[in-house]
Structures are given as structure tokens and as C-alpha cells.
Amino acid sequence: MQRLILVVEDEKPILDILQFNLEKEGYKxxxxxxxxxxxxxxxxxxxxLILLDVMLPKFDGFEVCKNIRTRSAxxxxxxxxxxxxxxxILGLEIGADDYITKPFSMRELSARMKAxxxxxxxxxxxxxxxxxxxxxxxxxxxxxCDRYEVYRGSEPVILTLREFELIKFLAMQPEKVFSxxxxxxxxxxYEFFGDVRTVDVTVRRLREKVEADPSAPRYIxxxxxxxxxxxxxxx
Numbered sequence: 475m476q477r478l479i480l481v482v483e484d485e486k487p488i489l490d491i492l493q494f495n496l497e498k499e500g501y502k503x504x505x506x507x508x509x510x511x512x513x514x515x516x517x518x519x520x521x522x523l524i525l526l527d528v529m530l531p532k533f534d535g536f537e538v539c540k541n542i543r544t545r546s547a548x549x550x551x552x553x554x555x556x557x558x559x560x561x562x563i564l565g566l567e568i569g570a571d572d573y574i575t576k577p578f579s580m581r582e583l584s585a586r587m588k589a590x591x592x593x594x595x596x597x598x599x600x601x602x603x604x605x606x607x608x609x610x611x612x613x614x615x616x617x618x619c620d621r622y623e624v625y626r627g628s629e630p631v632i633l634t635l636r637e638f639e640l641i642k643f644l645a646m647q648p649e650k651v652f653s654x655x656x657x658x659x660x661x662x663x664y665e666f667f668g669d670v671r672t673v674d675v676t677v678r679r680l681r682e683k684v685e686a687d688p689s690a691p692r693y694i695x696x697x698x699x700x701x702x703x704x705x706x707x708x709x
Contacts, residue, residue, distance in 0.1 A: 476501065477522040478503075479504070479523050479525065480504050480505070480512070480519065481503055482530065483527045483553065484527060484530050504519055507530075508531040509530045512524075513542060516542050517542075517545060521548060522549075522591055523548065523551065523590060524542070524548055526538060526539060527554070528561065536568055539569055540568050547635055547638075549635050550571055552565040553574060553576060554573060554576065555575070555576040562669070562671075566675040567678075569634060571634060571635065572662070574586055588663070589663030610646065612693065612704070614626050622635075636661070636662070636676060637679060640673075640676055641694070641704070643660060643661050644702065648704045651701050658670065673702070693705055
């Protein structure tokens with residue numbers, strides 16, 4: 475099935491280049507050149523992924539991302555010419571799945587797009603702790619792998635695709651500690667690109683959604699100096 479990409483970029487030459495190359499790769503492309511149009515199109519066409527420039531007329535990419543996240547978990551990759559680290563982290567904090575700094579190669583962009591649209595599945599030999607079917611149950615947390623849904627008690631937890639993939643990956647192998655680099659490779663699909671802080675920010679967002687007390691997590695745990703793991707033990 476042909477994937478639909480929404481490209482949001484206010485510089486027409488860059489927009490045209492992106493559209494040309496993406497269509498050449500087999501994607502269907504819709505475009506927007508300002509923040510207001512981007513939000514309305516995102517809800518109207520329900521794209522498989524959004525490439526979102528930070529600097530936009532009417533309201534910027536951060537506002538667009540926050541607005542979209544109120545109703546959609548579509549993967550969002552932010553495009554930025556800025557070098558400041560605070561902008562990259564802010565994008566992740568408000569719900570973007572990834573960012574890429576201009577100028578970038580189409581090879582890198584393509585790799586990141588594919589990684590962000592890929593839905594993870596357990597590799598051969600992985601230890602899946604489930605309570606029947608493709609449902610993982612641990613304490614108050616229930617992860618329905620088929621429906622891409624997470625519940626805390628009886629309440630649904632609204633996660634982005636990347637947040638879901640991260641908790642699913644960790645919960646499938648409880649008590650096993652994974653380094654940030656390994657999580658980038660296994661969950662994000664990055665072997666050559668990616669910043670480990672992406673993992674830290676996603677873990678922080680995930681804790682805020684699934685933990686009763688994010689400052690004292692029960693499920694998404696840190697092994698200091700090593701990485702993260704899913705705690706499946708009763709406390």
C-alpha cells in the first residue's frame with residue numbers, strides 16, 4: 475500500500491525537492507506551507523508520517539506538533555535549520571518522534587522515515603511475557619500488541635507510535651537492561667544516525683503517561699550508567 479506523507483515546509487524550493495524525491499521513492503505526498511494549513515491537512519488526510527519544518531508562518535512547527543498530538547499519534551519528524559540543542563529537545567518533549575537538522579541527505583531522511591513508520595515485532599527467540607494472545611499484563615499496565623493500545627488499570631493511555639514501541643519492546647523482555655544505543659537500533663531502527671538523548675526524552679514522556687508517580691517509576695526503570703528496563707516484579 476502506498477504511504478501518504480505530509481510535508482510541511484514554507485520554502486518552496488525545499489518543498490519541491492522533497493516532494494520530487496519522495497514521490498520518486500514511491501510515496502504519495504501532500505504539502506502545506508504554513509502552520510494553520512498543516513494542522514487542518516493532518517486531520518483531513520490522516521497521513522502515515524509528517525515531515526514538519528520548525529520555522530513556519532502563522533504558527534511554528536512546535537505549535538503544529540502540539541496541536542496534532544491532541545488528536546493523533548501519527549509519526550512526526552521535525553525539520554530544523556537550527557543548531558541549538560534546546561530546539562531539538564523541545565520538539566521531542568512536545569511529542570515529535572524524531573528530528574533531522576538541515577542540510578540533510580535524502581538517504582538519511584529516507585532511513586529515518588522508514589524507521590519511524592516501521593511497526594516493531596518481536597525478533598525470533600525473544601521472550602514474550604503475555605497473559606494470553608498478544609496482550610502483556612504487568613500490575614496495572616496492560617499492553618495490547620495487536621491493537622496498539624496501553625491501559626493503566628481500566629483507563630486507556632494515549633501514546634505516540636514511538637512511545638508504544640518502546641514500552642512494548644521493554645515489556646517483552648522484562649528485567650533485561652538495554653543501553654540507549656541498543657534501544658536506538660532496535661526500537662528506532664538507527665544504526666548510523668540518532669542521538670541517545672532521543673531515548674531519554676521518550677522515556678520521560680512515557681513515564682509521565684504510564685506511571686502513577688513519574689519521579690518514582692514502577693515499570694520503566696533506569697539502571698544507572700547502563701540504560702533502561704521494564705520492571706515486571708511485584709512491589
